[in-house]
Amino acid sequence: MVDILHRVGIKETSPGEVYKALTTIEGLSGWWAENTTGETAVGGVIEFRFVAGGFDMKVIELKPGERVLWEVVDGPAEWIGTLVDWQLKHDGDYTIILFKHEGWKEPIEFMHHCSTKWAVFLMSLKSLVETGKGDPDPRDTKIDNWN
Amino acid sequence: MVDILHRVGIKETSPGEVYKALTTIEGLSGWWAENTTGETAVGGVIEFRFVAGGFDMKVIELKPGERVLWEVVDGPAEWIGTLVDWQLKHDGDYTIILFKHEGWKEPIEFMHHCSTKWAVFLMSLKSLVETGKGDPDPRDTKIDNWN
Numbered sequence: 001m002v003d004i005l006h007r008v009g010i011k012e013t014s015p016g017e018v019y020k021a022l023t024t025i026e027g028l029s030g031w032w033a034e035n036t037t038g039e040t041a042v043g044g045v046i047e048f049r050f051v052a053g054g055f056d057m058k059v060i061e062l063k064p065g066e067r068v069l070w071e072v073v074d075g076p077a078e079w080i081g082t083l084v085d086w087q088l089k090h091d092g093d094y095t096i097i098l099f100k101h102e103g104w105k106e107p108i109e110f111m112h113h114c115s116t117k118w119a120v121f122l123m124s125l126k127s128l129v130e131t132g133k134g135d136p137d138p139r140d141t142k143i144d145n146w147n
Numbered sequence: 148m149v150d151i152l153h154r155v156g157i158k159e160t161s162p163g164e165v166y167k168a169l170t171t172i173e174g175l176s177g178w179w180a181e182n183t184t185g186e187t188a189v190g191g192v193i194e195f196r197f198v199a200g201g202f203d204m205k206v207i208e209l210k211p212g213e214r215v216l217w218e219v220v221d222g223p224a225e226w227i228g229t230l231v232d233w234q235l236k237h238d239g240d241y242t243i244i245l246f247k248h249e250g251w252k253e254p255i256e257f258m259h260h261c262s263t264k265w266a267v268f269l270m271s272l273k274s275l276v277e278t279g280k281g282d283p284d285p286r287d288t289k290i291d292n293w294n
Binding site: 113115 | 149150151152153154156163230238239240241243245246249254256258259260262263266267269270273290291292293
């Protein structure tokens with residue numbers, strides 16, 4: 001088992017904005033995929049649709065201001081059954097996200113790609129909360145020939 | 148053992164530019180740390196100095212256009228003894244970098260930070276080669292309260 005790990009720090013202009021950006025359709029479509037639909041409550045499934053494909057995430061846990069946990073229930077074969085774990089905490093002026101995409105079976109080339117792409121989308125989330133404007137698909141930052 | 152993995156694809160304006168950006172002081176100081184000195188041949192040590200600290204990398208292997216391998220010989224305790232592995236290949240118009248920073252003992256919070264920060268610096272390297280301008284320290288993109 002190998003994991004993708006990331007850490008970003010975000011200055012919220014009002015409390016709870018990071019959590020909101022992870023738990024509402026409006027927030028998620030502002031930094032990850034503009035075409036996002038579905039149910040964001042625990043047990044619901046959120047459908048993210050990108051130019052290159054899509055993911056369906058089942059919401060496993062929501063702890064306001066502290067944690068969001070998703071399980072991938074549809075999407076690329078390598079993603080199905082993996083977990084996307086968002087842990088939030090405060091440090092001075094910052095809301096810190098400790099991000100983990102865990103449960104990859106092998107460190108394949110696609111995992112390298114997804115690791116870099118998650119970082120770019122986390123910077124999009126940071127930008128959305130700090131400036132009001134993120135860079136979700138289809139106007140996301142391209143990192144390689146796969147996207 | 149846990150690794151940081153990334154993948155970027157870069158369009159070179161002339162062949163060999165990515166390899167040059169990884170193996171010359173001029174290249175390295177254009178995307179990672181402006182304050183870079185040392186010996187870039189196999190067996191040499193390159194000293195990268197950032198606002199927040201520094202790393203000394205011993206050059207273990209150089210395979211022109213294919214691979215660059217460094218061992219961290221000085222820097223933060225968690226980095227010492229780890230390997231930074233750059234594998235290059237071509238795919239259509241792109242030079243693909245498969246990046247691995249391997250040998251971390253534990254998936255500590257600092258590793259989460261370094262994973263995201265490597266992605267940002269890889270995008271700086273892509274920008275340097277594609278546009279002539281990277282974002283090395285001290286004008287690097289900040290990701291959190293640590294840098």
